Amino acid sequence: MTTADERVIATGFAYTEGPCIGPDGTLWVVELAGGCVSRIEDGRRIVVARPGGSPNGAAFAPDGRLVFCNNGGNWGPNESTGMRPGPGGGHPAIQCLTGDGEVHTLLDSIDGTPLNAPNDLCFDQHGGYYFTDPVWARRDEHGSAPAAASPPGDVCYVSPDGTARRVHHGLRFPNGLHVTPDGQALLVGETGTGLIHRFDITAPGSLGPPATYADLGPDSFPDGMCFDRDGRLLVAGTGSGAVFVVAPGGGTVQDTVRFADPDVTNVCFGGPDQRTLFVTQASLGRVVAIEWPVPGMALFTGARPEQGQGESQ
Structure with a gap:
């Protein structure tokens, strides 16, 4: 177990998530x-x-657009x-942000059935993307919706031409996901069980049956990954206060990196040498960073989009 030497990058957020590096860094x-x-920018939160x-x-x-899930108003x-x-009660959708700061809805239903609560997404090497679409459990007296009590959710795929389909059903709150570096498999975290599942990709948007890639434990609550x-x-691990480091090829947790905030929601690599790991902390409403011994896996981000001016806060 390792205690993170975390450096605060920015504060003042309300339930931080979805860190990603734009084409310009x-x-x-x-x-x-x-x-x-x-x-x-320079430690400032610029609302775009x-x-x-x-x-x-x-x-x-x-193409440089920022594509994001919108779960329709759910958070713990x-x-x-x-x-x-x-x-809750909002409009679950997949949306995108253009260079001029306009938001457009790309998808809110598949085959006439509305989306549940889109949670996370990742692109493949063909320009399509997978996203998780969990179902939130009924909230308890404290306002929490335990992932372990969630009804089965979906994993979906959207091809480059915008065609969407559900490619797997049955995980108990499918959450973070990532295509493996070789492009041969999709990994999906199941928050309700602590499992990371591996699906072989037989063709873009076609998955084989799930197999266990890693078991992080029942109190790990897997979220975003890289x-x-x-x-x-x-x-x-949202709710665990940790980032779990799984060995190449899966199976073994090599390390557990502990952070100050229990609600560690997501991670991404950035910085000039790609060795800075950015971590979103939802409860403290901030983004922190730690230095990593090796660079992160390079991701294709396309052409640089123009950035709207935004609101400096």
């Missing part, structure tokens, strides 16, 4: 309870768009939200 984040999409609902996992598309109560849970250059999978 700028760090972007979303806020579930703040309903906004921001970039971070306010789509409302609950912006969640995000990634840059090959924590310090950054004043212990206020998300009310790979480093050596093939280790780094998984944020």
Whole structure:
């Protein structure tokens, strides 16, 4: 077990999530309870768009647009939200942010059935993307919705031409996901069980049956994830206060990196040498960074988009 030597990058967020690096190296984040999409410059939170609902996992598309999940207003109560849970009842969708700061809805249903609560997404090498679509459990008397009590959710795929389909059903709150560095498999975290599942990709958007890639334990609550250059999978454990480091090829947890905030929601690599691991902390409403011994896996982000001016806060 390792204690993180964390450096605070920016504060003042309401349930931070979705860290990703833009084509020009700028760090972007979303806020579930703040309903906004921001970039971070010199430690400042620059709000670029306010789509409302609950912006969640995000990634840059090959054409430079920021594509993000919007779960429709769900989040758990924590310090950054004043212990206020998300009310739900919004419009779950996959949305995108253009260079001029406009938000567009790309997808809100598949085959006529509305999406549940899109959570996270990742692109493949063909320009399509996978996203998780869990179902939130009924909230308890404290406003929490335990992932272990969630009904089965979906994993979905959207091809480059916009065609969408559900490619797997049955995980108990499918959450963070990532295509393996060789492009041969999709890894999906199941928050309700602590398992990371591996699905062989037989064709773009076609998955084989799930197999266990790693078991992080029942109190790990897997969330966002990323790979480093050596093939280790780094998984944020929301509610666990840790990032779990899974050995190349899966199976073994090599290390557990502990952070100050229990609500560690997501991770991404950035910095000039790709050795800075950015970590979103939802309860303290901030983004921190630690230095990693090797660079992160390079991700294709496409052409540089123009950035709207935004609101400096």
